[in-house]
């Protein structure tokens with residue numbers, strides 16, 4: 256009797272959320288972000304609901320200042336939203352401790368940021384190896400994997416170059432090789448083609464497509480680049496902190 260009553264009391268919304276959590280690579284519910292500046296409070300994200308299926312390429316587009324990078328930073332666990340929940344691969348990152356979140360990010364997310372964030376004193380290969388080392392892959396295995404990843408992005412002949420000796424496009428490709436180190440299930444990229452000439456941009460787009468469609472990674476890209484729309488499964492538009500999913 257008790258079990259029948261408790262079953263009938265289960266909220267259908269919570270059943271739907273549990274099912275979505277299991278099947279979506281990225282899921283957000285009512286995400287809000289407000290920044291305070293002196294006495295003023297800017298509501299940058301106004302209740303974002305987004306869901307991305309595994310293996311999909313999801314674009315996030317919209318005008319400058321609309322909140323795309325802020326949302327990406329929240330999805331990547333780098334910013335904590337002022338309200339709402341974020342689930343990645345079925346786990347609620349907005350409830351994780353700092354340590355657990357750091358480990359989760361390391362194991363599951365590859366980031367491609369604007370500005371590359373490469374270590375200037377290390378070669379291209381060492382930049383990639385460093386990430387592999389942090390993920391527990393060391394020695395010859397790390398060296399071989401770094402070499403392989405740099406070959407994949409077309410930089411086989413530049414593995415010993417330092418970032419200062421590489422072009423913008425080549426640096427971006429090192430950043431991508433590094434983001435792919437250790438085969439993360441989620442790849443999050445902020446304007447991955449912005450600094451690239453048309454050919455390098457095309458190569459980067461093709462690489463992201465292969466990762467999603469052949470390796471099964473889920474790829475979330477913030478972009479203004481209309482060429483990426485051709486490879487996207489879904490496009491979401493942000494305007495004034497409100498998201499519209501096509």
Ligand SMILES: Nc1ncnc2c1ncn2[C@@H]1O[C@H](COP(=O)(O)OP(=O)(O)OP(=O)(O)O)[C@@H](O)[C@H]1O
Pocket residue numbers: 290291292297299317318319320321322323324325326
């Ligand atoms: N740390 C912060 N403190 C205060 N305001 C912020 C902060 N970060 C972002 N903002 C504000 O939030 C708004 C959205 O910024 P965001 O960088 O997310 O936009 P965006 O859509 O990515 O823009 P762009 O396409 O130019 O990169 C902007 O008005 C920005 O000034």
